[in-house]
Amino acid sequence: MQKKGKFDYILLETTGLADPGAVASMFWVDAELGSDIYLDGIVSVVDAKYGFKHLAEERADGTINEATRQVALADLIILNKTDLALEEDLDRLRKTIRSINGLGRILETQRSRVDLRAVLDLHAFDALSGISLQNKMLRVATAQPHLDQSIVTVTFEVPGNAQEESLNVFVQNLLWEKTVRSKAGQCMEVIRLKGLVSIRDKPHQVVLQGVHELYDLEETPVSWASDSARTNRLVFIGRSLDKEVLQQLFVTTVLET
Structure with missing residues (x-):
């Protein structure tokens, strides 16, 4: 986070078991209420030696474990202690992280040595993100999960203009009502959503x-x-994301006819 109009930065470190989404949501809402605190992005650190073990943990209640949720929400993923892991294990971990989060950038480090210029000014939650998001999203591919947990990145592109009111209904049904289901009948749980859209009458x-x-x-x-x-x-x-269902629903309910 940083203060608007100034060069003061605040790096807020949560506990290892925290849900960064809940923390980010709090500051995101606060920004809408006129605070001078600006949410710049979410950074998650993954231990190269034990990261795969943590991501593979299954919780008894069937919910998403903390490590997976932290990776899924991250704009920047710091893969630390790479010197302590075998290359084949690192490669498996990289593929697992990318299958969970196809949009976040992965930065590999040792002893947590990171150039602050790579961590600050991410602009992940403001309009400036749209400038770099377009080309980045073209490189994101729908990935298959490398773990039993079905946390994946799904992406699609549809030409045309979206109807803003219908777009709001589409998103609210996904995030609020949770009424959108896969072909297998599973309720889709969206943790993070990003997109560039063309809305009618907006240049x-x-x-x-x-x-x-x-x-x-x-x-x-x-x-x-x-x-x-x-x-x-x-x-x-x-x-439980179903690309075909999501894309068809977007086309039939959101796009201008």
Whole structure:
């Protein structure tokens, strides 16, 4: 986080068992109420030697374990102590992290030595994120889970204009009502949502952000090059996600006909 209009930064470190989404949501809501605290991004640290073990842990109640949730929500994932892990184990861990979170950047370190320029000014929760998000999202592919837990990244692109009211209903059904189900009948649980959307009558690209049950639409300073270039790129991170169902629902309920 940082203070708006100043160069003061606050690095808020939570406990190893904390849900960063709950903390981020608190400051995100507070920012909407006029606070001078700005949420810059979520950074998660993964132990290279024991990270796979923590990500593979299954909870008795069937809920997502803390390590997986922290990776899923992160904008930057610091893979630390890489010198203590075998290369084959590191490669397995990299693939597991990427299957959970296909959008976050992975930074590999030893002894937690990190250039602060790589950690600060992430702009993960503001309109500036839209400037870098477009090309980044083109490189994100829907991944298959490397663990029994079905936490995956799902992405799709659909050209055309979205109806803002219908888009709100689509997101609210996912995050609030939780009425969207996969073909197997499982309720889709979205942990993180990001997207660039084209909304009718808005000349600029719009960033869609969601964390847990909170979401926001913010217009960026980037204009669409032409009407033919208008498109919608969405990335979902969560459990029991069904790309085909999500994309078809978006097309039939959100896109302008």
